[in-house]
Amino acid sequence: MLFGLFQEVRSVYRILAGILNIGNIEFAAISSQHQTDKSEVPNAEALKNGSYLMPMHDVAEHYLVSSLPFVPAASALCISPEELQEALTSHCVVTRGETIIRANTVDRAADVRDAMSKALYGRLFSWIVNHINTLLQPDKNICNADDGMNVGILDIFGFENFERNSFEQLCINIANEQIQYYFNQHVFALEQMEYQNEGIDAAQVEYEDNRPLLDMFLQKPLGLLALLDEESRFPQATDQTLVDKFEDNLRCKYFWRPKGVELCFGIQHYAGKVLYDASGVLEKNRDTLPADVVVVLRTSENKLLQQLFSIPLTRTGTWNAPIALA
Structure with missing residues (x-):
């Protein structure tokens, strides 16, 4: 029931x-x-x-x-x-x-x-x-791990790029970046390493490693999410000060600040460029x-x-x- x-x-x-x-x-x-x-x-x-x-x-x-x-x-x-x-x-x-x-x-x-x-x-x-x-x-008494009776299910939102992108799209796209990195590691990097260890002559497959982009998001204390959490703890912080902090600290090719638009910032994701609206981001993160x-x-x-x-x-x-x- x-x-x-x-x-x-x-x-x-x-x-x-x-x-x-x-x-x-x-x-x-x-x-x-x-x-x-x-x-x-x-x-x-x-x-x-x-x-x-x-x-x-x-x-x-x-x-x-x-x-x-x-x-x-x-x-x-x-x-x-x-x-x-x-x-x-x-x-x-x-x-x-x-x-x-x-x-x-x-x-x-x-x-x-x-x-x-x-x-x-x-x-x-x-x-x-x-x-x-x-x-x-x-039931563990009926079957065990050796039986192979396991089913894994992964169901998340795909990469999102709308007319207006906010905190929700940022979180979803960061999750997709992590999945893309996992895919790259297991389909390309680890497979090629195994070929080399076994002496198999296989052509090297070129792929784009998004690890540097993930570092920009996840590293501490100067990653995007760490900066967001830090700014969220300041009572006088605003969405404007948040974007300014991003610009001051995220000095890499994956982040940019569009001209003439105050509360926006852009990210070069593996799937393409996305422009994010920072309005309300601090409020959404303060939970x-x-x-x-x-x-x-x-x-x-x-x-x-x-x-x-x-x-x-x-x-x-x-x-x-x-x-x-x-």
Whole structure:
């Protein structure tokens, strides 16, 4: 039943309902005696008025998200509305052993809201994939690795070059560069090395090595992604300062800055030139989830949600933990 997710379907839909309603939360600036740049939730009902979870086909374990209101968004996540609001509009700072609660600005609160939605969806998606993989793996008592009963599937977006290319296209194209490098190594470089080791007289195949381009993207501390992460940590950084930093540090033939276009930069990929629009790139990359939000989510009465935020992510940012099957 739904890839063995029968027992968890209700929890999955509750988390999805919570994600949808978190996106409806908006923030407005308020002023106080000591601080003017402070945020509040003007539509606080979004914290309480969520989507109604209604049974599907009269089966209690199956739920669909309806447009009907009145069920709290925080309730969908089984957390306190007050704690959710506090986590979105403030953050804790520890200074010399003293904990200070500071209000978030409107922009900061919106960033935390979006990061929370992304984290919920990302971890839930990884959990579902991990669960399916666990169900589909062969019984180790029946077969072993020597039987050759293995199937590998790779399905990603291909190289993208649209009229407007942004952060999403950059990530996809970097992944394609890595796949191209893997292909070059295994089809050309390693094969030719094996021919040489075995004394086989074979013609050398010329191919373009994209390793230098990958280094421009991935090397630390002056690769494109490292520079992007560094700039994302500066509160006063803008998309303009990001592009300027790229131009100052990425001095190679693969990077160029078009004249007359401020927030753009170009990359010479293996598949061709791509012009990227840097507008919004910093905002899209700033998705670090504050510890305050993680603490609130771990208090959820939803056991699945607790599990999603109690197990550390892998180095690649995915959720991967053993799943006990009934």
